[in-house]
Structures are given as C-alpha cells and as structure tokens.
Amino acid sequence: MSLTVDVRKRLGDFTLDVSFEVEDARETCALLGPSGCGKSLTLKCVAGVLTPDEGRIVLGDRVLFDSEARVNLPPQRRRVGYLFQQYALFPTMTVEQNIAAGAVGVDRRERARRVAEQVRAFRLGGLERLRPAQLSGGQQQRVALARIMAGEPELIMLDEPFSALDGHLRWELEMELTDTLRSFPGGALYVSHNRDEVYRMCDTVCVIDRGRSEEKLTVAQLFSTPATLAAALISGCKNVSAARVAGEKDALTLLACADWGVTLASSLPLPEGVSHAGLRAHYLRVYRLGEVPSGAVNVVRCTVDRVIDSTFSTIAMLATPGGARLRYECEKDAWAALAGERELAVVADPGIVMPLAGGGADA
Numbered sequence: 001m002s003l004t005v006d007v008r009k010r011l012g013d014f015t016l017d018v019s020f021e022v023e024d025a026r027e028t029c030a031l032l033g034p035s036g037c038g039k040s041l042t043l044k045c046v047a048g049v050l051t052p053d054e055g056r057i058v059l060g061d062r063v064l065f066d067s068e069a070r071v072n073l074p075p076q077r078r079r080v081g082y083l084f085q086q087y088a089l090f091p092t093m094t095v096e097q098n099i100a101a102g103a104v105g106v107d108r109r110e111r112a113r114r115v116a117e118q119v120r121a122f123r124l125g126g127l128e129r130l131r132p133a134q135l136s137g138g139q140q141q142r143v144a145l146a147r148i149m150a151g152e153p154e155l156i157m158l159d160e161p162f163s164a165l166d167g168h169l170r171w172e173l174e175m176e177l178t179d180t181l182r183s184f185p186g187g188a189l190y191v192s193h194n195r196d197e198v199y200r201m202c203d204t205v206c207v208i209d210r211g212r213s214e215e216k217l218t219v220a221q222l223f224s225t226p227a228t229l230a231a232a233l234i235s236g237c238k239n240v241s242a243a244r245v246a247g248e249k250d251a252l253t254l255l256a257c258a259d260w261g262v263t264l265a266s267s268l269p270l271p272e273g274v275s276h277a278g279l280r281a282h283y284l285r286v287y288r289l290g291e292v293p294s295g296a297v298n299v300v301r302c303t304v305d306r307v308i309d310s311t312f313s314t315i316a317m318l319a320t321p322g323g324a325r326l327r328y329e330c331e332k333d334a335w336a337a338l339a340g341e342r343e344l345a346v347v348a349d350p351g352i353v354m355p356l357a358g359g360g361a362d363a
Helices: 039-047 095-100 108-121 137-150 167-183 195-201 219-224 229-234 332-336
Strands: 003-011 014-022 028-032 054-059 062-066 080-083 155-159 187-192 204-209 239-249 252-257 262-266 274-279 285-288 299-309 313-319 325-331 343-347 354-357
Touching: 003 039, 014 039, 014 187, 014 204, 028 039, 028 195, 039 080, 039 155, 039 187, 080 137, 095 108, 095 137, 108 137, 137 167, 167 195, 187 195, 195 219, 204 219, 204 229, 229 239, 229 274, 229 354, 239 354, 252 274, 299 325, 313 332, 325 332
Parallel strands: 028 187, 028 204, 080 155, 155 187
Antiparallel strands: 003 014, 003 054, 054 062, 239 252, 239 274, 252 262, 274 354, 285 343, 299 313, 299 343, 313 325
C-alpha cells in the first residue's frame, strides 16, 4: 500500500517539515535520525494522533489528511497499525481482550475469529487469560502486534520497538519482527535511531535532521554514498572534516579538507553545496611508511595518538597534518602487525571519500 506524506507542524520553537513516499506495497521504510529530530511526531501525524498545521497524507487511494480540502480522518478510520515504544497494552485486560480491542467496527463473531487467528499467528496459545504484567517482554510485543493485525491495517508503523529491550531477547524479537514485516502485504514505517537495526530490517531510509526530511535512499545508498552530513553521521561515519571543492584532476573531484590539512580526491557523486568530507573508519587502509603500494591515491601521513582495544577489534586514533584525528578500525591481528610504529601512512581510496552537503547533526 503506497503512502505519501507531505506535512508541516510547528510546536513551539520546533518545526516539523517532512515529505516522503513509500511506493512499494511491501516496502519497509525507516525514519532515521537522532533523538528529538521529529521521527515520532511524523508517525503521530500519519496515525491521526497529532494534526499537522498544513499538508497532505494519502494512503493508497484514501486521503487521510488534507489541510486545503479540510480532510482529517479520525485515527480509527485510518487503518494504520501503530506499535508504540512501550506497546501500550491495557494492563487490566487479558491477552485475548487486548487483541480484540484492535478489531474495531466488526461484530462479535468476526472479532472472535480475528482473535483466534492472531493467537495462532503469534504463538500466543495458552496465554489468552493472562494480563500484560504476567508476560515477558517478547510476549508483550507479540500481543501488541497481534492487536494491530486484528484491525487488518493497510500500513504498520513501529516506533523504536526494541528501545526497552537488550541482549539476546532483543535479537530474537528483531528476527521475529522481520518475519512479520516481510509477510505483511502492506507497507511499513519504522522509526529508529539505531543504524544497525535499519540496515538489517529496512528497504529504504528517510533521514530526518532537526525536523526536516532528506531525500529517501535505499539502505545500500545510505551506507555507501550518503550525500549529506546528517546522513553520513547517522549512518556511522566517524571521520568528518570541513571541506570545499578545490577543482578536478584525472576525472576525480579534489576536496580541500581543512581539519585534516590535506586535499583528497573523490570519485563519488558531487552533491550541491559541498561543505564537508567523510571517511568511514573501517574502509581506510594503513601502512608503514615506505610500504605504501605504488600508485596509491590520497596518502596521508599520520602520527599514532591513541590506541583503544575493543572486544573484537582495535581502534587507532591517528593525528593528521591538520591536527584533527582520524579514527581507524581494524581486526586485532591487523593492528598487531603495525604495533610499535609511531608514524603511519593512511590511504583513503577515491571511492570512499564522501563529499557531503548540509550543516551539522548530532548522531
């Protein structure tokens, strides 16, 4: 089920201005951004919990909201399933009653049929008479999803569904939820600030930065060729420098990177209004001085400033000619081969030097 969202909403000093489309009937689109950027507000506008000041929301061939045409369907008529962060189960109701609450506008026989169907689908047999406080976190999430599905929604929206969980349970529920989304015939909106969840579970991504949406990307595009500073930061880029375009050479764009004190060549697409350059820490290559491969491009001589051992990898902070540090991440064995070296050569291939547009964002 396609979804078109183009709305504005002002709340005090904060302005939400988002525009995106979910085009594929089985597409899971992530709204990705730091806390407070407007992700959850967007879901509330789509669900009808919050009324935008202006704009339009269309689900399939139904207009849910249109400020000009004065259309604003109530939440119960939108056929949108909304999974809240804490699941919002009714504490005094049983599992069976909670699921039944999702089947709005149907007779008793149809409601009972839907409840039985969702109990089977989400493996809740034997738990029908229990209340939420008697359930595990995973069981509560399954009940919340069953309640959504009992309403036969055309769109599912999930707001940080794993925020209250951690460890092995989180991983198990993520796999279960992925299966649910893949089998659902409609589209889904998935709100998160966790890039790893988005990478594993979603098809497309719309980054939201300080209330404003950016161009929707595929998940692959977000992690390989983000065009903005906000997208690079939220997707995990640890190395960023202020930069300007300094010309071309051999069909490559030259970027003068002020913080690193070097000019780097990039083969990636050049967005309008380049203001920064980004390098992913695990894509860099590091060599001893004198061992750099012949013909290597973008060689930066660095000094080892600090080495941090992580559980399964090593993080090296390398001081650049400009004074700012580059973060380099590698397997422990790879760093052990360089141990004891004070000065190293960092190589950033043109294909990993990301020209970025836009202002700042907190990742």
